[in-house]
Amino acid sequence: MDYKQIAQDILLALGGKENVAAAAHCATRLRLVLHDEGKVDQTKLDSMDVVKGTFSTGGQYQVILGSGTVNEVYKEFANLAGLSEMSTKDVKDAGAKKLNPLQRFVKMLSDIFVPIIPAIVAGGLLMGINNLLTAKDLFIAGKSLVEAHPEMADLAALINTFANAAFVFLPILIGFSATQRFGGNPYLGAALGMLMVHPDLLNGWSYGAALAKGEIPVWNIFGFEIQKVGYQGTVLPVLAASFILAKTETFLRRTVPSALDNLVTPLLSIFVTGLLTFTLVGPITRSAGNLLTDGIVWLYDTTGFVGGALFGLLYAPIVITGMHHSFIAVETQLLADMAKTGGSFIFPIAAMSNIAQGAATLAVLTITKDAKVKGVASAAGISALLGITEPALFGVNLKLKYPFIGAITGSAVASAFIALTKVKATALGAAGLPGIISIKPDSIISYIIGMAISFAVAFVMTIFLAKREGKKQSQNGTGKKAA
Template sequence: MKYDQIAKELLEAIGGKENLSALAHCATRLRLVLHDESKVNQEALDKMDAVKGTFSTGGQFQIILGAGLVNNVYHELARLTGLQEMSTTDVKDAGAKRLNPLQRFVKLLSDIFVPIIPAIVAGGLLMGINNILIAKDLIFEGKSLIEAYPEISDLAALINTFANAAFVFLPILIGFSATQRFGGNPYLGAALGMLMVHPDLLNGYDYGSALTSGSIPAWNIFGMEIEKVGYQGTVLPVLAASFILAKTEQFLRKYIPSALANLLTPLFTIFITGILTFTAVGPLTRLAGNVLTDGLVWLYDTAGVIGGALFGLGYAPIVITGMHHSFIAVETQLLADFVKTGGTFIFPVAAMSNVAQGAATLAVFLMTKDKKVKGIASAAGISAVLGITEPAMFGVNLKLRYPFIAAIIGASVSTAFITIFKVKAVALGAAGLPGIISIRPDSIVPYVIGMVISFVVTSVMTIILAKRAAKKAAQ
């Protein structure tokens, strides 16, 4: 394969080297930052055998080439343009400059929460295992597994402890990640998180009952009472506190002499931020977080089938804009407040949408006679069913349009169905077929049925819409 020729054709199709600002690559895609995406010759890209699909997101224009090929073409592009090799992070930062304020905010949330997802996933999946062990009627009628086999009760208790750790100490994880993203010392951010869940404080999960009974402990400092309440399982308070900490540290470093910086800057940063957190920032954002969580739970519980159908219908369009990354923060809060929320309902909706996108792409694979489309659709369809939808959505469904319409219809119907049964997840993960392990035990059966509905409805709709499109083309 002539990689230099492919690189030359790609360069010409994207508007020449003068239109290319930055480039990098991941396992399968070229990640490009272009000065003007309107100069891209999409028709020329679509005709190239090497190109499996393209899409634009986060200020980047991405070209799907496939594993192996992307490395060689990337090096040829770098040689032809004279641009130095960059990491995907560098390209993300370059692309972010082209985003509007709302897109930048969504990217900010993504940058903070994506690094801590593995810890949340691990805790959530362990929680799921624990739920299987303690759920009644799941395997034995009228009994749970630990009631049938008392010898494994300590194993369940151990798993439960492991599962809760990431959520009890969530402010430490967020404090580290958020402070780093805001430009501060991440270890001071972690220390702030530790301060917010210190064992001397009233556990945040007991705040509601203590408020009702009027037994909230407090510090009395110069006549001012400051509540001694922890922030276990919270998101908004530590996000706001981390931002203040990072900006306070940056301010102090400008004015404290370098000889004293390592001593005084951390001292005043933690003290000032800690005082602000417990007197104003924490209580206000705790209230805001509770209102947000209660509002989402109320909406899910009351909007019913119609609300679920609308959410399912709109999820894929939201993914196109990149706004779905903002859901990570919301889902983290829903999972952290598991006792009240019972888990996150957003993950199952994402799974229904992803399966629908995969079903539409696989239906195209079975119907089309175009060898290139067949090659892209086969791998992309399977990938989408397993939870990765970009190749299917941008490489096939959006280009043909009718599969995308079929997919959002299928997602709407299946989401309406799972809403009836209040399907929720106890962990984040691959939103698709593998997502079964993230679902609450009592929701597994309707979740599986929902995926079947999503797949069947979408496949049928894709075939119907394809025939209609073929008739129009023939007229």
Template sequence: MNNKKIAEEILTAIGGNDNIDTMAHCATRLRLVLKDTEQIDENQLAEIEHVKGTFMTGGQYQIILGSGIVNKVFSELEKLTGKEASTTSEVKSQGTKRMNPLQQFVKMLSDIFVPIIPAIVAGGLLMGINNILTAPGLFYENQSIIEIHQQFAGLAEMINIFANAPFTLLPILIGFSAAKRFGGNAFLGAALGMILVHPELMSAYDYPKALEQNKEIPQWQLFGLDINQVGYQGQVLPILVASYILAKLELSLRKFMPTALDNLVTPLVSIFVTAFLTFLFVGPITRTLGYWLSDGLTWLYEFGGAIGGLIFGLLYAPIVITGMHHSFIAIETQLIADSASTGGSFIFPIATMSNIAQGAAALAAFCVIKQNKKLKGVASASGISALLGITEPALFGVNLKLKYPFIGAIVGSGVAAAYVSFFKVKAVALGTAGLPGFISINGLNAGWLHYFIGMLIAFSVTFIITVLLSFRKTYRQQN
């Protein structure tokens, strides 16, 4: 492998040394911030050996090379350009400056929620295991596993506690991540989250029931104000807004606070003022907005049914291209945290249908491609990867490049999404949106069965349409 030649060809295809602002690499991709993306020659890049795909996201132009190759090519790129490698965070920061306000907002949500996904996934999958053990009628008629095999009852109780912890104490996770993202002290953010879920407060899960039953809500009487002593367990918006206020207040205080007092006064004032404002009006307002958002999306899904699922399924892959799908993490987290009332997330099953469809399209392309052995190899590997939930190589490396597989994929995704929406398939956990994702699905009411049927529909419809479109394209070229 001539790594220097690959680096030279990539440099030429992206507009030369003068077009590079900053550059770095991760485990599989070159991450470049370019001054003018119009200078990129996509066709030339596609012909370069070992370039498996390219895509633009977060203001960065990313070139997929693969593990074990990217570091060697990057080293040659450093020698050719004379530029020092930036850190991935520096590249991200530079790329963000080139994004519009909407893209910056979506990236902000992504930066906050992506780091806490492992904790949410772990809790969610444990919740799925708990549902398998406790759901009646899943394996035995009108009875659950622990009713038949009572020796597992204690295990189910333990798992239930383990599963609920990340969601009940969600504000602590979000507070830590959000405060850090907004430039404040992450541990102050975690402390603020702890205040919002303090056990002395009325639980957020009991609050709606208390309102419905006209029960008295505990309050603080302070300066003529009546402030509800209600927690924010499982809430997303209140801690997001509160963390922003906390971080900005902390940064403002540090600008003029004497060094001798900074470590004492700044954390004290930041936490006290932010927590007071949160319980006074920030929390109640954002809690209501969160209820409206969650209830509104659930109503839209329930009301739209198969038609709503069809539209969402058709649009999901184009949304992924823009990167806006990262904003769904916040919505899904709220839906799953409120699964007792919402039933779970309808977004996860639809995302799975889209991912399966992208994999099927890439594998169909693998079957119909005859001459381009490089693209054929990328199609086979990326197709399998997409079936397991990782779609970027298939989406950007094959389907968008050939166009007709992408059309087949969004059609298959739409049809399958309509099916799972019609049967109200929902996820009770975040996880891998692909073949292994069944464990995240609510298994009641044949949820697993409809999930697998939906994936089969997504795969078969996409595969057939992609093959037919390839024949149509070949016919047009010949005539």
């Protein structure tokens, strides 16, 4: 493979080196920031065999080349464009400058929550394993595995403790990540999170019952009462507190003399932020978070299959805009407050959407005669079934349009079904075939049926639309085929 020629062809198709502001690469893609994406010769890029697909998101224009190839092409591309070595973070920062305020807000949430997802996923999946051990009638009629085999009881208890840790101490994870994102010291953020879940405080999950009984403990400071209530499993309070902490610390770093900085700045940052958190910010944002969670659950419970169908229809278009990253904060709150919410309904619907995108792509694989489309569709379709949809979405379905319509139709029908049967997840994970372990045990059968519906409807609908597209083009005398 002539990597230099490939790099040159890609650079020309992108509008020349004058149009490239920044470039880096990940495992499979060139990640670029362009001055004007309108100068891109999309037809030329699509005609290149080495290019598996392209898409634009988050201020970046990304060219899918595949693992191994992308490394070599990037070396030549950087030399031809006269760019120095950049990390993907540098490119993300450069691309963020092109985003509008709403996109920047979504990116901010993504930057905060994506780093802590592994901890939440680990805890959630362990919770799923615990559910498999303790759920009645799942494997044995009238009994759970633990009841049938009492020697497994302590194992289940151990797993449950491991599973709950990430959610009990969620403010520490968010405090670290959010304070770092807002420009403060992440370790002060972690300390703030620890303060918010300190064992001397009333457990946050006991707040409702204590409020009803009028037994909320308080600090009485010069006649002013401050509630001693923790923030276990909350999202909004620690986000707001982390923002205040970072800005307070930044202000103090600029104003406190350097000789006193290391002593005074951490002291005042934690004290001022902690005081504001327990007197003002925490109570207000706790109420706002409860209202948000209750509103989302109410909307899901009352709109039923209609709301599920609408969400399933719109999920893939939302992914295209990148707005789906904002769901992470909502899902985290739903999972942290599982006793009230029963879990997350967003994850199962995301899985239905991903399965549908994969099915539509595999349908294209069966009907197309274009060798390049076949090559992309085979790998992209399987990837989507496993929960990674970008190659299928941007490399095949959006380009041909009719598979995308078939996919969102399948997603809508399947999402209506799982909304009707109240399928919810107890964990985050790969939203697709592997997502079974993240689903509540009593909903696993419905989840599997939903995946089957999503796949079948999207697959059949895509083939139907392809034939109609072919007939339409034949009638118009274009001589072109649907794929």
